[in-house]
Amino acid sequence: MTAPIPREIPDLPPVPATTPLLVPAPVPATAVVAPVRRPAVALFRILTAVVATAGVALELLLGSPARALSYFSIQANILLAIVMFLSASRSRRARRPLSSSVTGSALLYVVITALVYHLLLAHTTPPFSMTGATTAPVRWHGQWATLQILHTIAPTAAVLDWLLLTPAARLHLRQAATWLLYPLAYLAFSLGRAAVLAPSDPARYLYPFLNVAAHGYRSTLANALLLGLAIYALAVFLVTLDHTRPTPVRRRV
DSSP, X not given: OOOOOOSSOXXXXXXXXXXXXXXXXXXXXXXXXOOOOOHHHHHHHHHHHHHHHHHHHHHHHHSOHHHHTTSHHHHHHHHHHHHHHHHHHHHHTTOOOOOHHHHHHHHHHHHHHHHHIIIIITTOSSOOOSSOOSSOOOTTSHHHHHHHIIIIIHHHHHHXXXXXXXOSSOOOTHHHHHHTHHHHHHHHHHHHHHHHXXXXXXXXXXXXXXXXXXXXXXXXXXXXXXXXXXXXXXXXXXXXXXXXXXXXXXXXX
């Protein structure tokens, strides 16, 4: 036997007038969009890495390797070459891009080398030289070409890659303070290196504005402080520009 069918069906609970809001996803939508292969971008970044590597290699051949590797501009170009090689590989194989903190630091440091060279070092007396030469490098010769590669061509290529091939709004203001750690470490390295070398060593001080023998510690540290503030201002400017410029690509590269 079956149970009798009730004559009346009890009322169902009322449907609420409003539905609960959807909880925002913890992962942004852009994180699940697969990147695409971009061989042209990869080629440009490989060329940029080759240019930076060539500048470093030429400087190592023209001067003392130990002295050359102590320059901020050499270290910045080495970092740029590594970042560009890795970014080119990821663009060619359609992999996620490098962290913006890494690519942003490489961009900032090579821009610093370009500005410091052209504003503070290119017209000094005695002339600035990374090989210890006491005369100005002759145009279109080895040392002059190396200085242009390290301080003009490679930084320009890095800026073009950032403006034309990199999505906008990837840099963040919180990264600006972190990027100052390396210049601060370089200052400690430069002063410590000078303290270890003999006072008669011509390679004791690599940059005239960090020459303690000529300016004393007070003026040298004041120069370093002003340069540090300028670097931080430049980092903030790059972050601000990154969030106001139009994005050149629609997908991650």
